[in-house]
Amino acid sequence: MSNKKLTFKTAIDMEKDKFIELVTKYLSNEANSEEKEQLRILLEDEEYSKLFTWISGIWHDYKNDDEPRFNFETGLEKLTSKIEQHEPGFSWIAEEFSGKKISTKRRKKRFFSVFITVAIIFIFSFVSIYYFALREQPQAVNVFNEKITQPGQKSILTLFDGTKITLNAGSKLRYPTHFGESSREVYLEGEAYFEVVRNTKKPFIVHTGKISTTVLGTKFNVTAYPDMEKIKVSLVEGKVSVSGTNKNKKRFKVNLVPKQQYVFDMKRKSGKVKEFNILKEIGWKDNTFIFDNDPLETVLRKLGRAFGVKLEVADKNAKDYKLKANFQNESFWTIIETIKYATELDYVIVSKNNELEKVIFKKPGK
Amino acid sequence: MNSFLQKDDNELLLLIKQNNAKALKKLYEKYYERLCKFSYYYVKSIEISEEVVSDVFLNIWLNRDNVEIKSSLKSYLFSSVRNRSINYLIKEKRNLENIEVFDLENIKAASVTPYEALKYKDLEDAIKSIIQKLPPQRRLIFRMSRIDGLKYKEIAEVLSISVNTVQNQMVKAVKFISSHYSLIKSLFIYLFFLVLK
Numbered sequence: 001m002s003n004k005k006l007t008f009k010t011a012i013d014m015e016k017d018k019f020i021e022l023v024t025k026y027l028s029n030e031a032n033s034e035e036k037e038q039l040r041i042l043l044e045d046e047e048y049s050k051l052f053t054w055i056s057g058i059w060h061d062y063k064n065d066d067e068p069r070f071n072f073e074t075g076l077e078k079l080t081s082k083i084e085q086h087e088p089g090f091s092w093i094a095e096e097f098s099g100k101k102i103s104t105k106r107r108k109k110r111f112f113s114v115f116i117t118v119a120i121i122f123i124f125s126f127v128s129i130y131y132f133a134l135r136e137q138p139q140a141v142n143v144f145n146e147k148i149t150q151p152g153q154k155s156i157l158t159l160f161d162g163t164k165i166t167l168n169a170g171s172k173l174r175y176p177t178h179f180g181e182s183s184r185e186v187y188l189e190g191e192a193y194f195e196v197v198r199n200t201k202k203p204f205i206v207h208t209g210k211i212s213t214t215v216l217g218t219k220f221n222v223t224a225y226p227d228m229e230k231i232k233v234s235l236v237e238g239k240v241s242v243s244g245t246n247k248n249k250k251r252f253k254v255n256l257v258p259k260q261q262y263v264f265d266m267k268r269k270s271g272k273v274k275e276f277n278i279l280k281e282i283g284w285k286d287n288t289f290i291f292d293n294d295p296l297e298t299v300l301r302k303l304g305r306a307f308g309v310k311l312e313v314a315d316k317n318a319k320d321y322k323l324k325a326n327f328q329n330e331s332f333w334t335i336i337e338t339i340k341y342a343t344e345l346d347y348v349i350v351s352k353n354n355e356l357e358k359v360i361f362k363k364p365g366k
Numbered sequence: 367m368n369s370f371l372q373k374d375d376n377e378l379l380l381l382i383k384q385n386n387a388k389a390l391k392k393l394y395e396k397y398y399e400r401l402c403k404f405s406y407y408y409v410k411s412i413e414i415s416e417e418v419v420s421d422v423f424l425n426i427w428l429n430r431d432n433v434e435i436k437s438s439l440k441s442y443l444f445s446s447v448r449n450r451s452i453n454y455l456i457k458e459k460r461n462l463e464n465i466e467v468f469d470l471e472n473i474k475a476a477s478v479t480p481y482e483a484l485k486y487k488d489l490e491d492a493i494k495s496i497i498q499k500l501p502p503q504r505r506l507i508f509r510m511s512r513i514d515g516l517k518y519k520e521i522a523e524v525l526s527i528s529v530n531t532v533q534n535q536m537v538k539a540v541k542f543i544s545s546h547y548s549l550i551k552s553l554f555i556y557l558f559f560l561v562l563k
Contacts, residue, residue, distance in 0.1 A: 017541075020537060020540055020541050020544060021537050023540060024533075024536050024537045024539075024540040025533075027540075028511050028517075028518065028536060029517075030517065030518055030533075051544060054544070055540060055543060055544050058496075058543055059512065059540075062497060062512055062513075067403050067406060067407075068403075068406065068412050069399075070398065070399045070402040070403065070412070070415070070416065072394075072395055072398050072399065074416060075394070075398050075402070075416055075419065075420055076391070076394070076395075078416055078417070078420040079394060079420040079423055079424060082420060082421070082424045083424060083427055083428075086424075086428055090387070091387065092387050092388060092391050093387075093388070114384055117380070117384075121377055121380075
């Protein structure tokens with residue numbers, strides 16, 4: 001029996017190998033611009049983009065915690081005593097310390113040559129920084145992309161740094177094609193769930209009107225629909241800080257820890273920190289809706305946006321009916337029937353050109 | 367902090383050559399912890415790591431007039447630390463397995479079985495264990511790139527291998543990590559729902 005194994009590499013396998021090679025180079029900062037472009041093209045595929053997010057997550061999260069900590073003071077003591085054994089009278093403080101004896105004349109000459117050298121380095125650095133600053137100018141003009149979701153539509157985006165954003169229905173996200181040198185900033189209207197790749201040198205900032213949420217790398221949800229009175233930031237993992245201006249025109253900054261949510265009331269211009277239920281806030285990603293004594297009007301607005309169908313209540317006092325329900329991946333009509341059963345309201349279907357336009361709930365008998 | 371006034375390695379070395387002890391201290395501070403951890407990887411002793419690193423800097427200071435560095439200062443420092451660490455091990459004839467084996471073909475990475483995967487208390491734990499399962503040299507190279515921030519060229523210099531080898535090892539490491547993607551992801555979702563119920 002021969003031990004030969006026949007291995008066929010399919011075209012897909014080869015592409016995946018290439019993908020991994022590009023990702024590795026990119027994460028190690030060894031990729032040239034051609035390779036970065038190749039990677040960008042491959043990332044348009046959803047599967048690759050998910051895999052990329054996964055890999056960069058591990059890459060950035062990897063820490064060697066099980067190594068001992070080393071104290072610099074201890075090390076400095078060791079080095080100092082060692083040097084002193086060879087050069088008595090050694091000192092860290094003296095700028096021009098030398099263990100050898102130098103005559104005054106030589107000292108002056110030495111000082112002068114050091115001065116010239118430092119001056120040259122200074123000028124050179126200044127010139128090169130100026131040169132590079134100029135060259136960077138074209139990129140300072142930032143091109144912004146926009147992703148818009150219609151009611152009933154969800155969308156997943158992966159940014160170039162590996163950050164994954166799930167955009168909920170009826171939302172708009174503005175993001176630059178290239179992040180800046182010191183931060184990664186995007187603009188949101190609506191709702192989105194962020195899984196930000198960790199980068200301590202470039203904090204990730206989500207702007208929602210006058211409120212900004214700043215993170216280093218973490219998972220959180222932001223709700224900021226224009227028709228709602230509240231802006232919510234719900235933290236699943238990591239650390240974020242939310243900042244803005246309150247009613248006294250003062251800047252504020254609030255730090256959140258996981259399971260905390262910051263709710264900012266747009267009318268009153270004040271906010272507070274509360275705990276939140278993950279499934280309730282983020283369930284929308286998996287079509288899970290949880291209502292806990294929410295008024296019917298709010299329930300219908302949320303569901304209407306998710307499914308892309310207008311849902312209304314005809315009777316004024318029925319708008320405040322409180323609903324307690326838990327829908328996990330249920331179909332639209334199952335949900336409508338459940339609401340009918342729970343509220344004892346009837347519903348009427350309105351279609352336009354054979355397409356469902358809206359569903360109106362009203363008290364029976366009218 | 368990329369302040370214009372922050373001196374880079376080459377500037378510090380130049381100053382050290384001009385008897386500037388403050389520059390030596392700055393350089394020492396910049397690399398101390400990283401180099402100690404790197405030495406620790408070989409010698410497995412805090413005491414010895416500190417000795418090795420301080421000796422390297424003692425040497426730089428005492429020979430500051432003659433020091434010629436062909437590659438980057440970073441590679442030079444890591445190489446020196448590595449060489450002294452290995453010399454220590456040879457002298458002590460201790461734990462020779464710590465010295466990486468260059469016979470790469472015969473080292474197969476262990477895989478994560480589903481049963482083993484259930485032992486992880488969370489995803490971070492899983493990640494650490496995946497990296498631990500890489501063969502020694504691959505793990506070392508991954509660590510040097512990821513933690514010590516060395517470029518492929520510098521890693522090649524420090525370990526005396528080719529840049530190609532470094533790149534291949536890195537790709538294999540990332541491949542190994544990504545091969546656990548679907549397993550860990552589905553496991554994580556399973557645990558997530560378990561917790562909710």
